Amino acid sequence: QVQLVQSGAEVQKPGASVKVSCKASGYGFTGYKIHWVRQAPGQGLEWMGRVNPNSGVTDYTQKFQGRVTMTSDTSISTAYMELRWLESDDTAMYYCVRDRAWSFDYWGQGTLVTVSS
Amino acid sequence: QSALTQPPSASGSPGQSVTISCTGTSNDVGGYNFVSWYQQHPGKAPKLMVYEVTQRPSGVPNRFSGSKSGNTASLTVSGLQAEDEADYYCSSYAGNNIWVFGGGTKLTVL
Numbered sequence: 001q002v003q004l005v006q007s008g009a010e011v012q013k014p015g016a017s018v019k020v021s022c023k024a025s026g027y028g029f030t031g032y033k034i035h036w037v038r039q040a041p042g043q044g045l046e047w048m049g050r051v052n053p054n055s056g057v058t059d060y061t062q063k064f065q066g067r068v069t070m071t072s073d074t075s076i077s078t079a080y081m082e083l084r085w086l087e088s089d090d091t092a093m094y095y096c097v098r099d100r101a102w103s104f105d106y107w108g109q110g111t112l113v114t115v116s117s
Numbered sequence: 118q119s120a121l122t123q124p125p126s127a128s129g130s131p132g133q134s135v136t137i138s139c140t141g142t143s144n145d146v147g148g149y150n151f152v153s154w155y156q157q158h159p160g161k162a163p164k165l166m167v168y169e170v171t172q173r174p175s176g177v178p179n180r181f182s183g184s185k186s187g188n189t190a191s192l193t194v195s196g197l198q199a200e201d202e203a204d205y206y207c208s209s210y211a212g213n214n215i216w217v218f219g220g221g222t223k224l225t226v227l
Contacts, residue, residue, distance in 0.1 A: 045208075
């Protein structure tokens with residue numbers, strides 16, 4: 001069965017960086033793009049961007065341009081999301097999600113990133 | 118890119134029908150048939166309920182249906198059940214390889 005398993009919770013200081021991993025299994029990793037979506041505590045969902053594991057091509061929403069990098073390693077079926085220059089407003093649950101027909105069909109369990117001094 | 122507009126809350130009694138709206142613009146909801154809906158229970162990851170405006174993934178009950186008119190998409194839940202109580206989010210493709218979500222609607226089953 002399709003699974004996306006993310007790395008564990010992180011606590012980072014303001015100004016630091018965080019890199020979250022997302023290991024895929026149960027399907028052909030290079031056949032589907034991976035999106036990243038975040039959710040601040042008690043808030044709604046926010047689309048951040050996506051990576052095409054087959055080509056490495058990325059698309060980011062303007063808000064995160066220059067501060068986020070999404071990559072993938074096809075040899076281990078894993079996608080990564082790195083966010084730099086963290087601020088307290090970046091405290092959120094970060095989800096990796098598989099792309100399907102212009103929607104998001106399988107979600108990782110989420111990785112809580114806490115930014116606190 | 119602005120978020121899509123959803124009512125903060127909706128409610129209905131068991132067995133009734135409830136419709137949740139999702140309003141965007143001609144650049145997103147109105148411009149593409151790529152609206153999807155997600156159900157999120159507390160502490161859980163969202164779950165895809167409807168994609169491409171009206172399509173249901175396998176395993177999603179046919180009580181959930183989607184539609185669109187102009188710049189507004191809707192999710193209707195018929196025959197409300199207690200387990201339908203959750204947060205619901207719409208999403209739309211917005212062109213230029215960008216996606217946008219709605220602010221979410223908390224559905225309460227009375």
